[in-house]
Amino acid sequence: MPQQTNPLTKPIVWTVASSDSGGGAGIQADLHSFKALECHGCSVIAAITAQNSVGITAYECVSPALFLAQLNCLLEDMPPQVIKIGLIPNSNFLAQLSLWLTQHKSAYQFKVVADPVFSSSTGACFIEQGLLTIWRQQLLPLIDLITPNLPELALLSDLPKQSIAQQVTQLFTWGTTAVLVTGGHDTSTLDVIDRLYVNKSELTTQPILSLYNSRLNTVHTHGTGCVLASSIAAALAQDYPLTDAVILGNASVQHALSAAYATGKGAGCVQLNSWPVKVESFPRLNVRDNLTSTAPFAAMQRPIGLYPVVDNSDWLQDLAPYGADTLQLRIKAGSNMEIEQQITTAVALSRKHNLQLFINDYWQLAIKHNAYGVHLGQEDLQTADLEAIRTAGLRLGVSTHSYLELLTAIELQPSYIALGHIFATDTKKMPSKPQGLVKLARYASLCQHIPTVAIGGINEGKLLAVLSTGVDGVAVVSAITAQPQPAQAFIQLKRLIEQHASENYNANYA
Numbered sequence: 001m002p003q004q005t006n007p008l009t010k011p012i013v014w015t016v017a018s019s020d021s022g023g024g025a026g027i028q029a030d031l032h033s034f035k036a037l038e039c040h041g042c043s044v045i046a047a048i049t050a051q052n053s054v055g056i057t058a059y060e061c062v063s064p065a066l067f068l069a070q071l072n073c074l075l076e077d078m079p080p081q082v083i084k085i086g087l088i089p090n091s092n093f094l095a096q097l098s099l100w101l102t103q104h105k106s107a108y109q110f111k112v113v114a115d116p117v118f119s120s121s122t123g124a125c126f127i128e129q130g131l132l133t134i135w136r137q138q139l140l141p142l143i144d145l146i147t148p149n150l151p152e153l154a155l156l157s158d159l160p161k162q163s164i165a166q167q168v169t170q171l172f173t174w175g176t177t178a179v180l181v182t183g184g185h186d187t188s189t190l191d192v193i194d195r196l197y198v199n200k201s202e203l204t205t206q207p208i209l210s211l212y213n214s215r216l217n218t219v220h221t222h223g224t225g226c227v228l229a230s231s232i233a234a235a236l237a238q239d240y241p242l243t244d245a246v247i248l249g250n251a252s253v254q255h256a257l258s259a260a261y262a263t264g265k266g267a268g269c270v271q272l273n274s275w276p277v278k279v280e281s282f283p284r285l286n287v288r289d290n291l292t293s294t295a296p297f298a299a300m301q302r303p304i305g306l307y308p309v310v311d312n313s314d315w316l317q318d319l320a321p322y323g324a325d326t327l328q329l330r331i332k333a334g335s336n337m338e339i340e341q342q343i344t345t346a347v348a349l350s351r352k353h354n355l356q357l358f359i360n361d362y363w364q365l366a367i368k369h370n371a372y373g374v375h376l377g378q379e380d381l382q383t384a385d386l387e388a389i390r391t392a393g394l395r396l397g398v399s400t401h402s403y404l405e406l407l408t409a410i411e412l413q414p415s416y417i418a419l420g421h422i423f424a425t426d427t428k429k430m431p432s433k434p435q436g437l438v439k440l441a442r443y444a445s446l447c448q449h450i451p452t453v454a455i456g457g458i459n460e461g462k463l464l465a466v467l468s469t470g471v472d473g474v475a476v477v478s479a480i481t482a483q484p485q486p487a488q489a490f491i492q493l494k495r496l497i498e499q500h501a502s503e504n505y506n507a508n509y510a
């Protein structure tokens with residue numbers, strides 16, 4: 001697995017919460033989670049609880065001066081990318097924190113993730129006079145994401161009889177930006193469904209993301225809320241977009257649940273020890289609406305290897321004699337007639353040279369001319385007739401640039417998944433940042449039996465590092481087509497890929 005580019009720095013995330021002497025939740029769980037997700041964790045302790053697996057026997061706040069001193073001391077030297085708020089069992093502290101956030105949030109540009117803890121699963125209640133009012137009036141406007149479970153949402157919204165959407169809307173009217181409602185308490189569904197709502201006009205009453213997890217039969221769940229919110233905070237600190245941070249938070253909880261253990265006589269705790277990289281930890285998004293069958297797309301017959309992406313059928317003629325095997329025709333200009341002509345010629349050449357030829361975007365023409373496969377971007381997935389592509393026996397390749405897009409693609413069971421863009425590229429204007437090798441390796445590990453191909457800014461110098469992430473293929477445009485001697489460039493890249501494959505084969509089977 002590649003290392004972070006600069007191991008001498010780490011994103012800083014704070015937890016402002018309380019200590020759990022039993023070690024399963026609170027500050028202790030938060031710091032574990034930050035570390036597992038490769039952030040540096042700092043803590044601002046509001047209260048100390050005397051707590052074991054059976055219950056809380058006492059708790060006491062630190063002095064108000066010490067609470068404030070922790071915040072100011074850290075800010076001076078170790079400002080956060082994200083602050084996670086957990087149990088703050090005191091109205092004055094909550095008001096003080098709200099004021100402090102108001103003073104510093106925009107200057108320091110940190111985000112705030114809050115887990116509204118009002119009680120413990122062992123029965124302790126922390127709601128004192130005025131606490132909920134301060135949450136609603138002072139804290140909510142400062143929060144970028146709040147992660148209530150259903151009872152917490154009902155308490156906070158004060159609308160326990162209304163629908164989840166109405167309760168969430170109430171939080172929006174009080175100024176919060178996004179709400180992740182965790183569904184564990186709703187036993188009417190087979191799966192546990194977490195729903196992410198974002199305060200964006202017409203989308204407000206519909207979740208922008210629903211995450212489905214199988215309900216686990218375990219009592220060792222102490223700390224799940226803390227792991228969720230702190231993992232999301234750690235992901236946001238690493239610049240993951242909100243939807244990806246929520247997906248990673250959900251996967252972190254599932255991963256931590258799989259490592260849960262008993263600690264005393266009561267419920268044991270979950271613990272996040274490492275980055276989740278197994279697909280079983282990740283939620284389902286249930287996106288197969290537009291496919292009537294559960295069958296996968298046709299598999300590719302040969303490994304992807306070097307995958308030139310070209311804009312003209314002439315390239316097939318040029319590269320086939322040098323051993324090109326998988327290619328993509330990606331045409332971005334021309335009349336309908338010219339495009340169909342290009343596709344007809346390319347398909348005929350692919351037959352002649354036995355090439356695995358994918359047609360980018362033009363899936364109807366690909367079906368009409370019986371191409372080997374189609375490559376689609378995520379926007380195209382919304383409009384293309386995927387069932388028609390599948391039943392016609394064409395292979396499908398899908399572009400992805402995030403956890404959200406990757407999980408969507410995995411559910412479709414395509415013939416390959418493209419992971420991009422890895423490095424800066426001049427070939428295409430990209431709306432997202434380059435993923436880099438660390439993310440590439442994490443994404444590739446989720447794809448299991450679906451072949452993967454990396455794309456974006458890959459050249460001879462970067463090829464081996466890309467291959468070491470475990471991807472099955474490498475797609476390139478300019479590293480071949482913009483070279484003074486494209487055929488030579490192709491031969492050299494192909495040689496390096498084959499050498500890497502044979503070294504890996506020898507290492508695995510020696």
Ligand SMILES: Cc1ncc(COP(=O)(O)OP(=O)(O)O)c(N)n1
Nearest residue numbers: 330360375376377378399418455475
């Ligand atoms: C192998 C491979 N990966 C990604 C892309 C990009 O496809 P898409 O998202 O459809 O964007 P455009 O190519 O249409 O700009 C690709 N073509 N090939």
Ligand SMILES: Cc1ncsc1CCOP(=O)(O)O
Nearest residue numbers: 421425427456457476477478
């Ligand atoms: C089509 C595409 N999709 C993501 S990056 C990219 C361009 C890759 O081109 P290059 O190999 O020249 O960086």
